[in-house]
Structures are given as C-alpha cells and as structure tokens.
Amino acid sequence: MPKKVVVIGGGIAGIQACLDIADMGYEVHLVERTPSIGGRMAQLDKTFPTNDCSMCILSPKMIMCAGHENIKLHTYSEVEGVSGEFPRLKVRIREKARHIALNRCTGCGDCITKCPVKVPNEFEEGLSIRKAIYLPFPQAVPRKVTIDAEHCRMITEKKCGVCKKVCQAGAIDYEQKDSLIDIDAAAIVVATGFDLFxxxxxxxxxxxxxxxxxxxxxxxxxxxxxxxxxxxxxxxxxxxxxxxxxxxxxxxxxxxxxxxxxxxxxxxxxxxxxxxxxxxxxxxxxxxxxxxxxxxxxxxxxxxxxxxxxxxxxxxxxxxxxxxxxxxxxxxxxxxxxxxxxxxxxxxxxxxxxxxxxLVPSSGSEALCALLRIELDKDRFVKMPNWKHPIDSSRKGILVCGFAGEPMDIPDSVAQASGVAARISELLQAVA
Amino acid sequence: MPRIGVFICHCGHNIASTVSVEEVAKFAATLPGVVIADHNLYSCSEEGLNSIRKSIEQNKLDRVVVAACTPRTHEPLFRSVCEQAGVNKYLFEFVNIREHCSWIHAKEPSSATEKAKRLVAMGVSKAALLEPQTEGESNVIPAALVIGGGLAGLRATASLAAQGIETHLIEKEPRLGGLLNDITTLAPYSESADTLLQELVDEVRGSKRAHIHLNSKLRGLTGFVGNFKATLDEAGKKKEIEIGAIIVATGANELQPEGEYGYGSVPGVVTQLEFERTLKRGEKPGDTVxxxxxxxxQPGREYCSRICCNTSLKNALKVLEAGGTATIIHRDIMSYGTVWEEMYRKASEKGVRFIRYTLNDIPHVRSHASGTAVDVFDETLGERIHLDANRVVLATPLISQKDSAEVGKLLKVPRDKHGFFLEAHVKLRPVEFATDGVFICGTARWPSSVRETLSQALGAAAKAAIPIKRGKVVIESITAWADPDKCAACGNCVASCPYEAIEILEQDGKRVAKVNETQCKGCGTCVAACPNDAMQQRGFTTRQLSAMIDSLVKHALEESP
Known part of the structure; x- marks a missing residue:
C-alpha cells in the first residue's frame, strides 16, 4: 500500500505539489473547495514577464493532474476534520453535494443553456452572470457541471426542474447528499492561496x-x-x-x-x-x-x-x-x-x-489552520517557524507551499510545491 | 491509404476570432487521406480530448493532426490521447495556427485563415508519411551529483541523502558553505548564519549516503538522464562517477565595483559582503551610509538583484544596535512580502534614514577630514544634502560565477545574458533545465534569499529524486540514424554532433556513421551536415519534409494566376 498524502488547495501550488508527490510514488488526494481545480492562475489572462497565456500553460498541468494514476481529485470538497499525528493522520473530507452524478455528466452544457436562474459569475469576478447550474470555466477539470444549491429553484422552492428534463444523461440528482471520506494520510500539504483584499x-x-x-x-x-x-x-x-x-x-x-x-x-x-x-x-x-x-x-x-x-x-x-x-x-x-x-x-x-x-490569505484558511492545529503569523499567513525547513508549518508532517505561507509569484510557488514533495519524501524515509 | 483525422481548435477566441476555424476544417476535409475534419472550442479541455478520442475510435483513424497552439506545452497531451485510443503517439502531428496565424496576423483574418489552411495541408501531408516509433526504457543509476557546496547545494544534498539516495557533492573550494561563510545573521531575524551552516554541514557529513568532494571540479560529462558519467578533478586527481541526475547549485558572486563611488580609492568604502565580514570580526561599524x-x-546591467535592499536593512539595524547612525540611499526599497516589509518598517521606526536618489543625480563619495563624506540630492526633500560617515557600504548585485560558462558547456545547459542559468520555463519549471535529468537551484539561477534558496534546493532535490525513485526513464525516440548505403564516412556528422553521439565504425567491411541512440537528443544538426542525404531523423525524414514543401508549393501554384 503506497503512503497517502492530502493536498489542500487546487491552484498552481497544489497542482504542482500533487504531480511531484505522485511522481514519487505516493498516493495523493487533492481537496479543492470549488468545482474545478485551477485556482487564481486560471483567472489570469497572461503571466509576467513573458506574457505567456496563463490558461494555456496551466491547463496541461490540470489535465495531467486529473489523469495521473496516483492522484485522486476531490473537487467541491473541504477538509472537515483532522486527527492523529504524523505519519498517522486521519483526514475527513466532505464532498459537497453537486447534485450531479459525476459518472453520468458529460459536460455537454444543455442544462446550462436552459437553466433560468442567473447568478453573478465568481470566475469572471462578477462581470458577467452564470446559471445556477454551471461549469466555472470552459477548461474546468473535471468537466462536470455543478448545481449551486443556494440558488437552484428546484432545491430552494421545489419549482423548476428544467435541467433534469433536458439532461439526456440522467445526471441530475436534486436529492444528492454530501458524502464524507476518511483518508489515512501520512502528511498534509496546505496550498490554499489568496484572495483579494x-x-x-x-x-x-x-x-x-x-x-x-x-x-x-x-x-x-x-x-x-x-x-x-x-x-x-x-x-x-x-x-x-x-x-x-x-x-x-x-x-x-x-x-x-x-x-x-x-x-x-x-x-x-x-x-x-x-x-x-x-x-x-x-x-x-x-x-x-x-x-x-x-x-x-x-x-x-x-x-x-x-x-x-x-x-x-x-x-x-x-x-x-x-x-x-x-x-x-x-x-x-x-x-x-x-x-x-x-x-x-x-x-x-x-x-x-x-x-x-x-492580497490576503484565502477566506476560510484561518478556520482550516485551526482545524489542522498549525500556527499563523501576525499577517494571518501560515507560520513557517523553522529556518532550516522553510516550508514546514509549526506541526510535523504538515507542509506549506505557495501564497498560503507568504506572498510570492508563480515560479516561487511552483519551486516550493516541488520542495514539498522532497520534504515529504525525507520525512517518510525517516519513518519507513 | 492512411486514415487521417484533423482537429482544429478554436482556443476559445484566441484562434477563432481571427482564423475561420470552420473554413479551415472544411478545407482539411478535402485533403488526401483525411477521413474526418472537426473543430473544438478547446481541444485541450476534457471535453475536447474526449471528442478526439471518440473520433479516433469511431473513424478508425491511424493518423491524427491537431491544429491548435504550441507543441511546447500541448504535444504530450494530444500524444497521450492518441495512445489511449490505440494509435502510436508518433503518428500524431501538431500544427500551430495560434502563434503562427491568429496571434501574429491578428489584424489580417483572411490571410491568417489562408495561412492556417496551408499549414494544415503541410501537416496532413507529413502525417501521411509518419511512422510508428517505439520508446525504449532505460534503468536509472540510483545516485545523484550536486555541483556546488554552498547553501543550495548543501540543502539539496542533505535532502537527497535523507531520501535514501547516494549523493556526490562537489565543491571547488577547500571548504563548504560558499557565501554563507561570510554572513553574520540571517535577515530578518537574528539567527546566526553559522548555526544554520553548521547544522547543514553536520547533517551532510554525518550521512552515510552523502559523499563530499572538496577542491573538486566537473571536467566532463557524458550520457543522458538516468545514466550520466561525470569526470571529476578532485584535488588534482581524476575520478569518474556514475549518476542518474544532476543538480546545479554553483551560486553567484558579489560584483566588485572597481572605481565606482570611491571604491578602492576612498578609505572606508566597502562592499556589502566586505561589510558583513567586518561585522563578523566584531568591528564597530560607526556611522554608516x-x-x-x-x-x-542601469544600462549595462539592468536587473535588480533582489536581496541587496533587504541585506542593507538588516545591516542598518545592526549599525543602530552598535550605536552608529545608518542611512540608506536607494532608488526603491525592494522589501517585498511580509517579513522584509516588516523589517523596512522597523528600520524606519528605529531611526534608519532613507534617502531616495535617481540615476540622473547619483550620490558622490569623497574623502573628508574626519572620514568619508557622501553628497546626495534628496529627491523627496528636493535639496542636496551632505552626510559624514565612518563607512560607506556599496550594495552591489550578485553576478554569475566566472566559471558558469564552463559549467554550462559541460552540462549543455543554457544561461541568460547575465550569465545566470536559464531554467526550462520561467513560470512553471523554475528548478528544471530543458535537458532531462539536470536541475537548478539557488543563486546560480537568480539572486534569492536564504529561505528561497532552501525551498528551491528542496524543489530541485524532488525533481532529481523522481527518476531515481521510479528507477526507469523513457528514451527519446526522435533520433537520427545513418543509411549505410549512402554514408561515405566523411565524418561531417561526427564533427557537428553537440552530444558526441556519433562514431564512424566498421560495418560489413565498410566504414559508416553510427548513432548511439541513447545519447542522441534528436537535434537534427547531423542531418543538415550530411552531404549525402544518408543521415535521417525519425519524425523528420527528408521524405516527410519534402512532402510538406511539395504541398505548400502545390497550393501556391494553384492559387497563382
């Protein structure tokens, strides 16, 4: 049985950490709270200083992540509980109800066209609208729709049901419940990124x-x-x-x-x-x-x-x-x-x-860190107190990469994310 | 007859807002061998890939052409879809109609569309002649080489050894630690640099998997990822080691500002590193500028060296602690992030004076009866001021090591115009070289703080550990080979090969060129150098390239009156 690692946050830092940890032969569970991985980098048009198209260089990594034999994606999911100590941590993941049978949805988008409910589009920073059933962006991974239960008329008022009528794959499930998954993880990576002030x-x-x-x-x-x-x-x-x-x-x-x-x-x-x-x-x-x-x-x-x-x-x-x-x-x-x-x-x-x-630590990261029992610095970023191990949090076996630890750009986040893989390998070798 | 499928990508609006994707697809359907021509909003999305996969299966395609963006980022993705659908991945051809058409000809949509058609036609004619290739596998030598025994190299070595990998660390100097030996404390806190260094050195020395080679330089390197053979000069003795991966951690040096700001002529003028050494010796700094x-x-060396402002902030605080005054004359204070900005605030609060200058009016340093004087125009006050100082510290940038060119040549890895090593991709592959199995970290790549250097060293250690842990690497299939019937053994190819992959050998009583395929990188230089058309490259044979040119000429002739 390969050792398992839970990575929290599916932006570029989390994606890179997953890829490298998985390439080392560990089983990785990526927990992302929105319906798709990609994070902030997916929203950017170009990247400095080369003006490379952001999505163009990111999307191959997203797809590699989804297709990797050692990586399991838990999108629209959050970490709900952590117990135990390194290298025997127990992580409880809540997979929120998308109200969609993932194995049936083909991502065709027929439901989106017909949905009558309009909601401000978070991915477009409120500059356009999306529907209550939606795909966050065209290159979303996984390419599966999600019903926003807060706005869906069928769920809130028991009126509508249009998406179910048009879905030929029979993927709509208004009654779907959240599910809980427990993972025995050797280590945890925090890659929760940032929000705008x-x-x-x-x-x-x-x-x-x-x-x-x-x-x-x-x-x-x-x-x-x-x-x-x-x-x-x-x-x-x-x-x-x-x-x-x-x-x-x-x-x-x-x-x-x-x-x-x-x-x-x-x-x-x-x-x-x-x-x-x-x-x-x-x-x-x-x-x-x-x-x-x-x-x-x-x-x-x-x-x-x-x-x-x-x-x-x-x-x-x-x-x-x-x-x-x-x-x-x-x-x-x-x-x-x-x-x-x-x-x-x-x-x-x-x-x-x-x-x-x-740019501030992403919303909810404070509660998550409380759950993980790791310290924050005075600016509310994850504290990395050890000089020799600048990507270790205050608790053994919980590592940090990217903006969650301190403000940094994409290459520094990616280098740290790879670094996390080495650190995990070091730590696990020592207890092997 | 081949069964070719052509898939044209909209890339959202990136391609489709300029190139008429439908028109290109319609045109592609008329080309010889094409059984299906389709278009997708995003070919690289899950939906796009699924539709290509289904189309390959339904139409029993044996060749696939995707006209989209660039193979640099997307070729592996489309190749893997071909494989999943049972088509050898070398029967895939990529046509770039984004960079080569829609982006560069954004203002001329109809010409861009015409160009896209011709490029697609060329791709299809090549695809018809593609041949399947098999990828070899090679074992990986379970050992690594780290070049440079400074902070980055020590941390990378410690990591690899801790991961259970035999690691050779070579350092050209007689001692480990590099520039860290000269540093007092690690900004922004007061941790001693010696403590960190000693801990790392102890860890490396104490590990049975780490092998330290002092007074050693790399003299030669052959092989490829997983199977390198390095020749070392260890204190005058030649030594050979075999390794699977290499990390470059050769560091950087401080610029010596000869003749500038009184350096070398006015007493009391020192560089930052020289200043650190005086602090380390316990000398009182006095009033410091x-x-x-x-x-x-500035022109000639445009870059910002990232760490100098923060080092000055740290040392200015030390000057205050020692009872002196401190003034920082700067252009912008580069205290990025949380900890450096906090240190900047602390320095301001504690009384460090900040004066901003511009390149139009730079400070002037001269001798003065009581020591050293600096005259500077304070941009904020709008007036010229005079400062007396016991010491003037010149914050010069880190520059690349003198021997970085030599190291780059031996490893066949590129450097930028300043001599820093050039990573595979500035955004997404910061600790890798384009050459498989060779990695980079620390100030050899770019000036970086201690924490950043340590993170990068771990990043490079992860990348180097991956092929070793996997134990196998895939060998490049796009390699050259020589047709013995045409080869005249002239040796042009041998002389032109940058990878020393070709030899002239005796075969069936005839001298012919022979390519060592594990060493060949598929660069194609030998093919161009061969006067007899004997040297061919898989995936780029003369026949395939001629077919592309023929198709282009044919379309041009059809259109010209």
Missing part, C-alpha cells in the same frame, strides 16, 4: 461607487479573450474603450492600519497589464501610481524598462488620496500629491482606474 |  472597504478608492473603478483581477478577465467582453477592453460605465488608464498600487497594503505587508506581485502584474492594454488599445496611455517599484525577479526590471520605453507607461511615485466619479457616471478623478520637495496636490481625470489591492 | 543599486538597475 476587499477594496470597497476603503471608501477613498471609489470601488463600488465609481463605475469605472475596477480591480486588477477584473481587468485580467476583461483582457482575456475568453472573458466577459471577449477580450475587448471596455470600461464598465458606457462600454467605451478607455484612452487614459490609471493603476493604483498598494491598495490596502503597505498600510500599518490595514495590511502592513507587501503582496510581492502587484508591481509586476500592473506592469504586465499596462503592456497588455496597449495591445488591445494601441494609443492608450497608462499611469502606474506606486510607492516603490519592486521588480526583483528574473527579467522583471527589464520588463518595467520595456513598459516605460516601448509602451510609454508613466510610472508616478505617489499614493493617491482620493478617487471620485468624474462628470456623470463615466471616468474617474484621481487626486494625488506630487513627490519631490513640494506638497502640491493635483487632480487628474482618467477614463478608467484599476486598483491593485493587497 | 549604504548606497543601493551600485552597478545594477
């Missing part, structure tokens, strides 16, 4: 009150050819192409009162987005309001230089004081202070503003 |  909590940034203020992740979706505007850069208020765009860095982050830390990736993704928008609207002018331009990775400073010289991106070191809707509903007035021996305030109008909010 | 980005983030 809710920038609407900071009124001065205008998110929610100014229509043309969007988050950086919304812009990723807008720029994506598969996104809500089919890749056309249109501002929300009047669906016109913006000509003058502002990016605001460190929204909520590097702020002692909110998030004291730096999210590590925003300077670079804003630079990437400022280059990409110019490929969509060739004469667009972008300004990036920043505090320190942190371009510390391979090819990053060159990328910033290219944005500045080749794509005429204006880097302006200033932290805007307020954002307000311009005349009518369209456009945004940004008020900021000029740096350099003056305290002059200036107000400049932009067609659209992109906020780069601080 | 740090100048960031010396020799980096």
């Amino acid at each position: 809710d920038a609407s909590a900071l009124r001065q940034y205008g998110l929610g009150s100014c229509k043309d203020v969007v988050t950086s992740l919304q812009l990723e979706r807008i720029l994506s050819a598969a996104g809500p505007t089919s890749g056309h850069l249109l501002r929300p208020s009047d669906k016109k192409e913006p000509r003058k765009l502002a990016f605001i860095q460190c929204v909520g982050s590097r702020d002692a009162k909110m998030l004291p830390y730096c999210s590590s990736v925003c300077c670079m993704y804003a630079t990437k987005e400022s280059i990409l928008v110019r490929e969509h609207v060739p004469d667009i002018e972008s300004t990036i309001f920043y505090m320190d331009m942190r371009a510390t990775g391979k090819g990053f400073q060159e990328f910033v230089n290219r944005a500045e010289k080749q794509y005429s991106v204006r880097y302006l070191r200033s932290r805007p004081a307020s954002l307000q809707a311009a005349h009518g509903e369209s456009g945004v007035l940004v008020t900021y202070e000029l740096v350099g021996g003056t305290t002059e305030q200036r107000t400049e109008e932009f067609d659209m503003v992109v906020l780069c909010p601080g | 740090f100048i960031q980005c010396v020799g980096s983030r």
Whole structure:
C-alpha cells in the first residue's frame, strides 16, 4: 500500500505539489473547495514577464493532474476534520453535494443553456452572470457541471426542474447528499492561496461607487479573450474603450492600519497589464501610481524598462488620496500629491482606474489552520517557524507551499510545491 | 491509404476570432487521406480530448493532426490521447495556427485563415508519411551529483541523502558553505548564519549516503538522464562517477565595483559582503551610509538583484544596535512580502534614514577630514544634502560565477545574458533545465534569499529524486540514424554532433556513421551536415519534409494566376 498524502488547495501550488508527490510514488488526494481545480492562475489572462497565456500553460498541468494514476481529485470538497499525528493522520473530507452524478455528466452544457436562474459569475469576478447550474470555466477539470444549491429553484422552492428534463444523461440528482471520506494520510500539504483584499472597504478608492473603478483581477478577465467582453477592453460605465488608464498600487497594503505587508506581485502584474492594454488599445496611455517599484525577479526590471520605453507607461511615485466619479457616471478623478520637495496636490481625470489591492490569505484558511492545529503569523499567513525547513508549518508532517505561507509569484510557488514533495519524501524515509 | 483525422481548435477566441476555424476544417476535409475534419472550442479541455478520442475510435483513424497552439506545452497531451485510443503517439502531428496565424496576423483574418489552411495541408501531408516509433526504457543509476557546496547545494544534498539516495557533492573550494561563510545573521531575524551552516554541514557529513568532494571540479560529462558519467578533478586527481541526475547549485558572486563611488580609492568604502565580514570580526561599524543599486538597475546591467535592499536593512539595524547612525540611499526599497516589509518598517521606526536618489543625480563619495563624506540630492526633500560617515557600504548585485560558462558547456545547459542559468520555463519549471535529468537551484539561477534558496534546493532535490525513485526513464525516440548505403564516412556528422553521439565504425567491411541512440537528443544538426542525404531523423525524414514543401508549393501554384 503506497503512503497517502492530502493536498489542500487546487491552484498552481497544489497542482504542482500533487504531480511531484505522485511522481514519487505516493498516493495523493487533492481537496479543492470549488468545482474545478485551477485556482487564481486560471483567472489570469497572461503571466509576467513573458506574457505567456496563463490558461494555456496551466491547463496541461490540470489535465495531467486529473489523469495521473496516483492522484485522486476531490473537487467541491473541504477538509472537515483532522486527527492523529504524523505519519498517522486521519483526514475527513466532505464532498459537497453537486447534485450531479459525476459518472453520468458529460459536460455537454444543455442544462446550462436552459437553466433560468442567473447568478453573478465568481470566475469572471462578477462581470458577467452564470446559471445556477454551471461549469466555472470552459477548461474546468473535471468537466462536470455543478448545481449551486443556494440558488437552484428546484432545491430552494421545489419549482423548476428544467435541467433534469433536458439532461439526456440522467445526471441530475436534486436529492444528492454530501458524502464524507476518511483518508489515512501520512502528511498534509496546505496550498490554499489568496484572495483579494476587499477594496470597497476603503471608501477613498471609489470601488463600488465609481463605475469605472475596477480591480486588477477584473481587468485580467476583461483582457482575456475568453472573458466577459471577449477580450475587448471596455470600461464598465458606457462600454467605451478607455484612452487614459490609471493603476493604483498598494491598495490596502503597505498600510500599518490595514495590511502592513507587501503582496510581492502587484508591481509586476500592473506592469504586465499596462503592456497588455496597449495591445488591445494601441494609443492608450497608462499611469502606474506606486510607492516603490519592486521588480526583483528574473527579467522583471527589464520588463518595467520595456513598459516605460516601448509602451510609454508613466510610472508616478505617489499614493493617491482620493478617487471620485468624474462628470456623470463615466471616468474617474484621481487626486494625488506630487513627490519631490513640494506638497502640491493635483487632480487628474482618467477614463478608467484599476486598483491593485493587497492580497490576503484565502477566506476560510484561518478556520482550516485551526482545524489542522498549525500556527499563523501576525499577517494571518501560515507560520513557517523553522529556518532550516522553510516550508514546514509549526506541526510535523504538515507542509506549506505557495501564497498560503507568504506572498510570492508563480515560479516561487511552483519551486516550493516541488520542495514539498522532497520534504515529504525525507520525512517518510525517516519513518519507513 | 492512411486514415487521417484533423482537429482544429478554436482556443476559445484566441484562434477563432481571427482564423475561420470552420473554413479551415472544411478545407482539411478535402485533403488526401483525411477521413474526418472537426473543430473544438478547446481541444485541450476534457471535453475536447474526449471528442478526439471518440473520433479516433469511431473513424478508425491511424493518423491524427491537431491544429491548435504550441507543441511546447500541448504535444504530450494530444500524444497521450492518441495512445489511449490505440494509435502510436508518433503518428500524431501538431500544427500551430495560434502563434503562427491568429496571434501574429491578428489584424489580417483572411490571410491568417489562408495561412492556417496551408499549414494544415503541410501537416496532413507529413502525417501521411509518419511512422510508428517505439520508446525504449532505460534503468536509472540510483545516485545523484550536486555541483556546488554552498547553501543550495548543501540543502539539496542533505535532502537527497535523507531520501535514501547516494549523493556526490562537489565543491571547488577547500571548504563548504560558499557565501554563507561570510554572513553574520540571517535577515530578518537574528539567527546566526553559522548555526544554520553548521547544522547543514553536520547533517551532510554525518550521512552515510552523502559523499563530499572538496577542491573538486566537473571536467566532463557524458550520457543522458538516468545514466550520466561525470569526470571529476578532485584535488588534482581524476575520478569518474556514475549518476542518474544532476543538480546545479554553483551560486553567484558579489560584483566588485572597481572605481565606482570611491571604491578602492576612498578609505572606508566597502562592499556589502566586505561589510558583513567586518561585522563578523566584531568591528564597530560607526556611522554608516549604504548606497543601493551600485552597478545594477542601469544600462549595462539592468536587473535588480533582489536581496541587496533587504541585506542593507538588516545591516542598518545592526549599525543602530552598535550605536552608529545608518542611512540608506536607494532608488526603491525592494522589501517585498511580509517579513522584509516588516523589517523596512522597523528600520524606519528605529531611526534608519532613507534617502531616495535617481540615476540622473547619483550620490558622490569623497574623502573628508574626519572620514568619508557622501553628497546626495534628496529627491523627496528636493535639496542636496551632505552626510559624514565612518563607512560607506556599496550594495552591489550578485553576478554569475566566472566559471558558469564552463559549467554550462559541460552540462549543455543554457544561461541568460547575465550569465545566470536559464531554467526550462520561467513560470512553471523554475528548478528544471530543458535537458532531462539536470536541475537548478539557488543563486546560480537568480539572486534569492536564504529561505528561497532552501525551498528551491528542496524543489530541485524532488525533481532529481523522481527518476531515481521510479528507477526507469523513457528514451527519446526522435533520433537520427545513418543509411549505410549512402554514408561515405566523411565524418561531417561526427564533427557537428553537440552530444558526441556519433562514431564512424566498421560495418560489413565498410566504414559508416553510427548513432548511439541513447545519447542522441534528436537535434537534427547531423542531418543538415550530411552531404549525402544518408543521415535521417525519425519524425523528420527528408521524405516527410519534402512532402510538406511539395504541398505548400502545390497550393501556391494553384492559387497563382
């Protein structure tokens, strides 16, 4: 019997950890709470600094993960309990009812077309709607629909039943219950990733009150050819192409009162987005309001230089004081202070503003860590207290990779994820 | 007659918004040998793959052409679908109509569509002539080689040994530890670098599976993943070892800023590493000015070296503790993440002075009656200020090792323009080289913090352990072979082969070229070098390539008036 490992979180860190651990011959159970693996990387349009298409490089890994003989996917599932100690941990997984017989659903999508209930689409960051029965995105793995029980009329009101009528595979099961699975795991990997800080909590940034203020992740979706505007850069208020765009860095982050830390990736993704928008609207002018331009990775400073010289991106070191809707509903007035021996305030109008909010440990990760009995640091990331073993949590046999431990970019997450496999192999060799 | 299936991918809007996918599919259906031509929204999605698999079975296809994105990321996926449906995976041909058509010709949809048709026609004509290949398997030597005995190499060695793998660690210097030997404490906390180093060295020395070779350099390497033979020069003695995988952990060096900011001429001006050494010797630093980005983030050496700001923050705090004043003259403070940003805040709160400069007006360092002086234009204040200092610390970037070119050549792995090693993919394969069985970690790849280096070392150790734990590797099938009837034994191929995979041998009384298939990487150089058309490469034979060209010319002739 091969030893088992439970990996929590199906983003790029969790996927890579699964692949390497599985390649070492262990049996891996991947627990992902949404209906598909892929995580945040699946939502990105391109990746810095090479502008590789994000989904294009991710989706082969997702499929490899699903097809690997040593990997078992538990999507739409959560870890509900953990007991025991390394190397004899017991993990209870709740597979939430999808109300779909997975072995029957072919992912044809007939049910989605006919479903009458419209819900804001989380994958599209609320920029479009999805149905109550849905596939989160076209490349979803597994490619099986899910019924959102909270919104399904048949489940909430016993009225409708359209999806069941149209499903030729007979896959719809309104009565389906959650199921519980217990795994005897030798080790656990936490790869729970990040969420965006809710920038609407900071009124001065205008998110929610100014229509043309969007988050950086919304812009990723807008720029994506598969996104809500089919890749056309249109501002929300009047669906016109913006000509003058502002990016605001460190929204909520590097702020002692909110998030004291730096999210590590925003300077670079804003630079990437400022280059990409110019490929969509060739004469667009972008300004990036920043505090320190942190371009510390391979090819990053060159990328910033290219944005500045080749794509005429204006880097302006200033932290805007307020954002307000311009005349009518369209456009945004940004008020900021000029740096350099003056305290002059200036107000400049932009067609659209992109906020780069601080990134926070994903919702629910705190409760999960309590369940796992592992410590958090003061910023609520998983604490990794051992210098020699920088991917070990405070509890033996529970490892961490990616953003769950501290803010980092994709390659650092992937390197750590592979590292987790080595660490597990070390630990298990010692008790073999 | 072959039975070819052609599958055109929309790639969502990526291809379909420019190239008329339906038109290409309709055209493909008319090509000789094609029994089915279909299109999918995302061929690589589960649904797309299933539909290809079903189509192969239903239409009894024996050749598959997918026109989609790039083989670099997606070829293994489509090959495996062919295999699942019972078609030898080498009977699959990939046509790239995204990078080569829709993306590059986004503004010319009709020409992009025409080009896509021609590329598909070429792919189909090649597919008709494809031949099945069998993949050999080879055993893996259950041992690894780690090059470099600094932090990265030590951690990788410790990991491999702890995983039960015989590991040879080679270090060119007489002692282990590399740059870590010169460091006082590990930022942002006050852990001693010596303690970490000693623990790692003890672990490696204490492991019966780890074999340390000091004063040793790699002199030669032959073989392939699972079966490498390395020649070492160990303190002047030649030694050969056999290993299954290799980790490059050769580290980096600090730039010596000769002639800049008074280095070498003004007393008290030192580099960061020299400063660390003075702290380690217990010298009192006094009033200290740090100048960031010396020799980096400027024309000639554009990159940011990632660790220098954080090192200055750490040392500035040490200066304060020792009773001196500390000023950091910088362009941007690169304290990314949680711990570094916290250290930045702490430094500000404790009284470290921060002055921002720009490349248009750089600080000036000169001798002064009472020591050293720095004149700098403070961008925030908008005025020029004067600072007296006992020490001026120049934060210079990490640069690649002098011998990295040599190591790269021996291992046949690439480096970037700065001399750092180039990983297989900057996003998703950070600790691997494109060459199978060779891995990379630490500052040999890019400047990285201690924690990052340790994580990467573990990552590389995992990757190196995988083939060894599996015990078998698959041998490349796309290799070259020489037709003995045409070969004149001229030796051009032998001279051109970068992998030393070809020899001239006596066969049936005739001298002919012979390719060692386990060593051949299928690069095709020998095929181009052969004047007699004797050298052929599987999957790219002259016949197959000629058929592609013929198809292109035929379509061009049909269209020209």
